[in-house]
Amino acid sequence: MLTKPQDQQIRKQLDRHKVATVPRFEDIQITNAFRLEKFRINPDVFDASFMTSSKETARALLEEDVVPLYRGKQALDMGCGSGIAGRVMLEMGAEVVLSDISEAAAKNAEENVRDFGMRAVVLCGDLFEKVKELDTKFDFIVFNHPFFSGEPIENEPVSRAMLDPGGVLRRFLTEAKSYLEEGGSILMPYWHFAGSGKGSNDPAVYAVEYGYAVKEKVIDVGAETIQNGTFSIYILKPKA
Numbered sequence: 307m308l309t310k311p312q313d314q315q316i317r318k319q320l321d322r323h324k325v326a327t328v329p330r331f332e333d334i335q336i337t338n339a340f341r342l343e344k345f346r347i348n349p350d351v352f353d354a355s356f357m358t359s360s361k362e363t364a365r366a367l368l369e370e371d372v373v374p375l376y377r378g379k380q381a382l383d384m385g386c387g388s389g390i391a392g393r394v395m396l397e398m399g400a401e402v403v404l405s406d407i408s409e410a411a412a413k414n415a416e417e418n419v420r421d422f423g424m425r426a427v428v429l430c431g432d433l434f435e436k437v438k439e440l441d442t443k444f445d446f447i448v449f450n451h452p453f454f455s456g457e458p459i460e461n462e463p464v465s466r467a468m469l470d471p472g473g474v475l476r477r478f479l480t481e482a483k484s485y486l487e488e489g490g491s492i493l494m495p496y497w498h499f500a501g502s503g504k505g506s507n508d509p510a511v512y513a514v515e516y517g518y519a520v521k522e523k524v525i526d527v528g529a530e531t532i533q534n535g536t537f538s539i540y541i542l543k544p545k546a
């Protein structure tokens with residue numbers, strides 16, 4: 307159940323998404339040294355050009371202690387949306403699979419790979435539904451998951467990127483372990499405004515119970531961003 311401020315925040319995010327009705331090409335500055343140029347954002351896809359969680363996840367992927375977890379290795383961008391995390395990892399030298407439940411997102415991600423002369427496998431399915439057909443294990447999985455608990459809103463396709471109707475996070479944590487190589491890691495962001503404790507979608511709340519060791523980095527994003535306040539970036543590793 308969303309609080310009133312959370313409900314208002316979801317509406318604000320959805321309204322901002324509705325401004326664009328045609329594909330746009332945006333330059334996304336992720337760090338001082340790393341920029342994605344003419345990155346395509348299609349309508350009905352979580353917009354990485356202004357959503358704070360997309361940029362913070364992409365920025366985390368460029369941290370010097372994170373790059374070695376996927377460079378030269380097999381990486382999975384789960385819930386890829388427009389494909390921002392997958393693109394960053396491709397540019398940094400990973401072999402990447404991208405997957406999303408939304409057809410619009412998978413198409414957008416495919417365009418953001420193919421139109422830039424890169425090669426990656428792009429899938430459309432619920433969590434690991436299509437990934438399992440590859441019969442591959444990954445050294446690294448990133449999932450910028452829906453943070454809020456609640457039913458996606460009818461006729462608001464992007465709401466599925468923000469609202470978890472129940473169990474997406476826990477199913478992901480249960481299944482992800484069997485797709486990780488030994489020593490592999492998962493990176494997940496969380497925006498604490500979306501809730502805390504049991505019933506929230508904070509990965510740290512469930513990680514230990516689901517058999518992961520957790521490393522957390524806390525980030526305070528500027529007040530000028532659409533999702534402002536405190537984020538955590540978690541690195542999860544299955545316990546032996």
Ligand SMILES: C[S@@+](CC[C@H](N)C(=O)[O-])C[C@H]1O[C@@H](n2cnc3c(N)ncnc32)[C@H](O)[C@@H]1O
Pocket residue numbers: 352353354357359360361363384385386387388389390391405406407408411431432433450451452453466467468474
């Ligand atoms: C917060 S958005 C993140 C998008 C993109 N990774 C980014 O950072 O901009 C969450 C994404 O997860 C996808 N998603 C939601 N539930 C899913 C599921 N059960 N299986 C796969 N993807 C899912 C949504 O369609 C959406 O694209």
